[in-house]
Amino acid sequence: MPFQPVILWTDALVFLLLAVLIGVVVYVRKREHLRKPWQRVSQSPSGMVGAVVLAFFVVIGLLDSLHFRVRLDGAAPAGKSVYAVEITSVLDQMLSSLRQRPEKTYSAPLAYRSYARETVELPGGRQVREYPRLTHGGAHLKDPEKEWAGDVGRRVLAGGAIGFILWLLTGTILCAAIAHRSGSSLDRAWLSVMRGELDVPWRAILMTVGLLLILASITATLAAKYHVLGTSKVGEDVLYQSLKSIRTALVIGTLTTLVMLPFAILLGIAAGYFKGWADDIIQYLYTTLNAIPAVLLIAAAVLMMQVYIDTRPQAFPTAMERADLRLLFLCAILGVTSWTGLCRLLRGETLKLRELDYIQAAQAFGVGHARIITRHILPNVMHIVLIAVVMEFSGLVLAEAVLSYVGVGVDPSMTSFGTMINAARLEMARDPMVWWSLASAFGFMFLLVLSANLFADAVRDAFDPRVAVKPFRFSLRGALRKKAAT
Amino acid sequence: MSDTLLDIENLSTWIDAGREPVRAVDGLSLTVQRGETFALLGESGCGKSITALSIMRLLPDAGRVVDGRISLGDTDLLQLSEARMRTIRGARIGMIFQEPMLSLNPVLTIGAQIVEVIERHTRVRADEAKRKARELLDSVGVPDAERRLTEFPFQLSGGLRQRVMIAMSLACEPELLIADEPTTALDVTIQAQVLELLRELQRRRGMSMLLITHDLGVVAQTAHRVGVMYAGQIVETAPCEDFFRAAQHPYSRKLFASLPSVGKRGQALSVIGGNVPSLAQTFEGCRFVDRCDYAQPECRSIVPTLVATAGGRAVRCHYYSGVLGTEGLPRAGADGTNGTSSASAAAVGSEHMAPGTEALLAVSDLRVHFPIHRGLLRRVVGYVRAVDGVSLSIPAGRTLALVGESGCGKTTVGKGILQLLPPTGGEVRFDGVDLASLSASALRARRRDLQIVFQDPYASLNPRMRVNEIIEEGMSALRVGDTPEQRAGRIDALLKEVGLDPASKSRYPHEFSGGQRQRIAIARALAVEPKLIVCDEPTSALDVSVQAQILNLLLDLQRRHGIAYLFITHNMGVVEFLAHEVAVMYLGRVVEQGSVEEVFAGPRHPYTRALLSAVPVPDPQARREVLRIPGDLPSPVSPPKGCHFNPRCPHAFEQCRSDFPAERKVSPNHGVRCHLYDESGREVAR
Known part of the structure; x- marks a missing residue:
């Protein structure tokens, strides 16, 4: 094998989550009452735009979660393969051109000269202080002062054109699928998509996809020869860092909820359903936990974890594994501190539900507590859980940035938005300012x-029974005009 | 026409929902004369409230008046700007809503809210407005008006709140008062007071009233003219007396025929088959055609118009319009015994086993108290005595009706019997076994025999379960039927038995109407073959025509399976129609008990008398003298000493305030707990 797959803890959990999600989708598709709200989500333009952008991030995150070690050629003795110590991901391989073109230090986006002035020795032995050419960025330009603008312009145009063609292709495939399903012609399908006649806002979706495709291909064509978002202090490409940070953010946002849900659901429903002393204990538990500053708890737990890792170097052979474990632990501790809000909501809802007639009817049949909870209460609070999870996601992504900035977040060797911001903050005072790291993060x-918030809003609107049905798209004025015409 | 106050012409109000608008009101015309009460009668969803909101121009965002004209005197309401409309609302048109709890702002005092209305519409000084507010409260019969002005809505009872609402809507002496189901949320005794108040105010001030209701009794007691609405249109208008003497439209006749009453005892109630058609369509014929017993081919193809008939009446039916003659409906089957139900339904009563046979359920001195916890250590500081010593007995296959006003503990008795609430004291013997003494597993086995049907068909079915899962739940918990196949077969049989299509078993509850849901709930209870079903107001959330279907079904099941019912209700018509015995509850205790015939013919307890006299009768000739009982139901936390009814009883004397009367037998089948009667049941002269 040319590579040896490595499954880190977080990878395993991310793919487990993915499998669960796929399972849920299959389950929901078969049940009409569960499918309906999702149909409403799919009819919200802003929600679907959010979903498309989110999907783009998720794909990057998933690609970055397939880890392996490359086989080293040559050095291997016969019959035995030797693999590199470094663990890389599929995304790393795809972006190897970005990864393997380090500069010396800072350089501005699309620059061909370094940010810092250096003393350079001219062929004649004379020394000048100047901004030296970058090793990789814009290295193909012979006379950069004259060629740079034209080259960048050409690449932008070419990238834009490629993106547009890709977009046309995607649109055609989509319309062909729609035409196939509704049994109409391709032209008709294009027309109805562009006029927004279908229930699903395909026009908004296609526009977003188009924008993303064009941006991505422009970036790709530029990135072949330039550092599109500049380089960091150690000369690493900022675009690469930003793309790598996506996985960290997604892992924090999703795995934390995995940790949080069992606490919130079990304790919340137990408190609401059994009332009495069970309720008292659980309430005291979460009010107490809520009263302790979360940052304090998290800092203490992360430091303890760090000591544990540092004292057992043999258990964690690579830096990657150490960083991964610390990330996982951060998710766990964030989960433990953030279940209280959802727990309180579920307790209240269960208190209300348990007095409902259908639960009394089940009790009149002598149905046991476990069965009442799983069959009657849990399915009727799932919409709250779902709304809470999607709303929580963005909060957790932001929390990671803050924690890493404070220094109790992810491992410093792991790229994340927080570490990027942390590294960039001191450079804000330099003149000219190093703004690109911070700006990209x-x-x-x-x-x-x-995009997560837009999607969450659509989900909440579709699932929350208290939000009235959206003002219909059918226009009364249109109907009146028709009526007047006849 | 100077006496016409409100003139609505061809009003159409559409509500937008999805692709097709719902034509909630479709070409409605009506006039209300000055000084007249016009009742708009109809079942839920027929567009009554939307009509009222259209007049007030307070439609929800999705609703629009698309056609028509509404004039109040000389003002065309639909042409006014919103700012001008605000000067009309409250000043020239007042409105009372159904739910007095939701119509008052909970954080403002009563006085502040009334004064606000007065100051908004008239130029008076603050103290003048306050004086006027007090006068208003006096005029609607709120005792101690001065103090009430400074109180908050939560300090008032439901009846007082509705009076305050009425006072507010009368603040600027409106020409027209719109009352949208003003008494639906109130108890009968309070309802009688409020109706009387409305009647008197209307007469005294000479204002016009548009009364919106679904209750024929309320119409008969208050209205001068009636308009019957069906599916967004008026199908019949008539002077009140004529309407109750001889309704013309087939729908109106069916409404009368489906009312349960003592006269229809022993026979199946007439039902209106089918459902109200969806209003999101254009009609090509009569809207009632699918449910009409007299339907002809012409009814499907020609849209009927409202045609005037003799005596100031109008009706929307081809039998009057000339298409099928002008003579009116054919006589045959005029009272609609040709409905879908079997006419052979149980002859209730006498031929059943005689009373005195071994009681299936014997409740003695049942008490259910809820502790009140206070403070950090949750110490018990008192009890809500929801049920405080109730004794009942039901023989197999008979029906005992438990009646009383809301808050008297009827439902708690039902739940206490089922052991859904742990009784604090007393005995519940079922088949000779005390249920409270059973172990958890023995009780579970017993649960097969006792089941319950709830009031609200929307809350009693889990929305996330299919119909067959709902019905199967009890069967699998109580091990009825050995294999899944047997159970599936039984579910099909049960659905057929309650009148539903077995093919609908894999659907979810939200796809069914209220009446169908109640049928599912009944099938769920029947699934375990109970001997007794506690019916907790099973029809009070349903329309009259649907109520008739459910009552027929319950009677039919009793006849076939010999099930006994404990029927909890506040609807006296239902009691007269289907119960064998009745027990009247007041504040956690039974005050009078006996066979339905004897109790209704000769009520002895002052409370029973007041209760029965307050029930509105759907007959304008029979406007009875309502026995008023002052005040409200006391709190069950600290019930009055002695007889619970003594603070409100017109006949109370010393002894009533000190001890609770023992049961006195008026006849073998009739007992009363009142000091007015001696041991032999004769009235004691005081």
Whole structure:
């Protein structure tokens, strides 16, 4: 084998979560009452735009979760393969051109000269202080002062064109699928998509996909020869760092909820259903936990974890594994501190549900507590759980950034939005300012959180029974006009 | 026409929902004369409230008036700007809503809310407005008005709140008062007071009233003219007396025929088959055609119009319009015994086993108290005595009705019998076994025999379970049927028995109407072959025509399976129609008990008398003298000493305030707990 797969703890959990999600989708598809709210989600334009952007991030995150060690050629004795110590992911391999073109230090986005002035020795032995050319960024330009603008422009145009063609292709495939399902022609399908006549807002979805495709291919064509978002202090490509940070953010946002859900669901329902002393204990538990500053708890737990890892170097052979374990532990401790809100919500809802007639009817049949909870209460609070989970996601992504900035977040060797911001903050005072690290971290995180929030809003609107049905798309004025015309 | 106050012409209000708008009101025309009470009668969803909201221009966002004209005197309401409309609302048109609890702002005092209305519409000084507010409260019969002005809504009872609402809507002496189901949320005794108040205010002030209701009794007691609404249209208008004497439209006749009453005892109630058609469509014929017994081919193809008939009446039916003659409906089957139900339904009563046979259920001195916890250590500081010593007995296959006003503990008795609430004291003997003494597993086995049907068909079925899962739950918990196949077969049989299509078993509850859901709930209870079913107001959330279907079904099941019912209700018509015996509850205790015939013919307890006299009768000739009982139900936390009824009883004397009367037998089948009667049941002269 040319590589040896490595499954880190977080990888395993991420793929477990993915499997559960797929299972849920299959389950929901078969049940009409569960499918309905999701159909409503799919009809919300802002929600679907959010979902598309989110999907783009998730794909990057998943690619970054397939880890392996490459086989080293040559050095291996006969019959035995030797693998590299370094663990890389599929994303790393795809971005190897970005990864393997380090500069000396900072350089601005799309620059061909370094940010810092250096003393360079000219062929004649004379020394000058100047901004030296970068080793990789714009290295193909012979006379950069003259060629740079034209080269960048050409690449932008070419990238844009490729993106547009890709978008046309995607759109055609989509419309062909729609036409196939509804049994109409391809032209008709294009027309109805563009006029927004279908229930699902395909036009908004296609626009978003188009924008993403065009941006991505422009970035790709530029990145072949330039550092699109500049380089960091040690000369690492900032675009690469930003893409790597996505996985960290997603892992924190999703795995934390996995830790949190059992606490919240079990304790919340138990408190609401059994009332009495069980309720008292659980309430005291979460009010107490809520009263301790979460940062304090997290800092203490992460430091303890660090000591544990440091004293057992043989258990964690690579830095990657150490960083991974610390990430997992961070998820766990964030989960332990953040279940109280959902628990309180579920307790209240269960208190209300347990007095409902259908639960009394089940009790009149002598149905046991466990069965009442799993059959009657749990399915009727799942919408709250779902809404809480999607709303929580963006909060956790932001929390990671803050914690890493404070220094109790992920391992310093692991790229994350928090570590990027932390590294960039001191450079804000330099003149000219080093703004690109911070700006990219901010931009990517903003996009991720905004799309998650848009999606969460759509989910809440679709599942929350208290939110009235959205004002119908059928227009009364249109109907009146028709009526007047006849 | 100077005496016409409100003139609605061809009003159409659409509500947007999905692709097709719902034509909630479709071409409605009506007039209300000055000084007249016009009752708009109809079942839920027929567009009554939307009509009222259209007049007030308070429609929800999704609703729009798309056509028509509404004039109040000389003002065309639909042409006014919103700012001008605000000066009309409250000043020229007042409105009372159904739920007095939700219509008052809980954080403002009563006085502040009334004064606000007065100051909004008239130019008076603050103290003048306050004086006027007090006068208003006096005029609607709120005792101690001065103090009430400074109180908050939660300090008032439901009846007082509705009076305050009425006072507020009368604050600027409106020409028109719209009352949207003003008494639906109230108990009968309070309802009688409020109706009387409305009647008197209307007469005294000469204002017009548009009364919206579904209750024929309320109409008969208050209205001058009636308009019957069906599926967004008025199908019949008539002067009240004429309407109750001889309704013309087939739908109106069916409404009368489906009312349960003592006269229909022993026979199946007439039902209106089918459902109200969806209003999200355009109709090509009569809207009632699918449910009408007289339907002809013409009814499907020609849309009927409202045609005037003799005596100031109008009706929307081809039998009057000339299409099928102008003579009116054919006589045959005029009272609709040709409904879908079997006419052979149980002859209730006498031929059943005689009373005195071994009681299936014997409850003696049942008490259910809820502790009140206070403070950090949750110490018990008192008890809510929801049920405080109730004794009942039901023989197999008979029906005992438990009646009383809300808050008297009826439902708690039902749940206490089923051991859904742990009784604090007393005995519940079922088949000779005390249920409270059974172990958990023995009790579970017993649960097969006792089941319950709830009031609200929307809350009693888990929305996340399919119909067959709902019915099967009890069967699998109590091990009825050995194999899944047997159970599946039984589910099909049960669905057929309650009148549902077995093919619908894999659907979810939300796909069914209220009546169908109640049938599912009954099938769920029947699944374990119970001997006794506690029916907790099973029809009070349903429309009259659907109520008739459910009552027929319950009677039919009793006849076939010999099931006994404990029927908890506040609807006296239902009691007269289906119960054998009745027990009247007041504040956690039974005050009078006996066979339905004797209790209804000769009520002895002052409370029973007041209760029965307050029930509105659907007959304008029979406006009875309502016996008023002052005040409200006392709190069950600290019930009055002695007879619980003594603070409100017009006949109370010394002894009533000190000890609770023992049961006195008026006849072998009739007992009363009142000091007015001696041991032999004769009235003691005081």
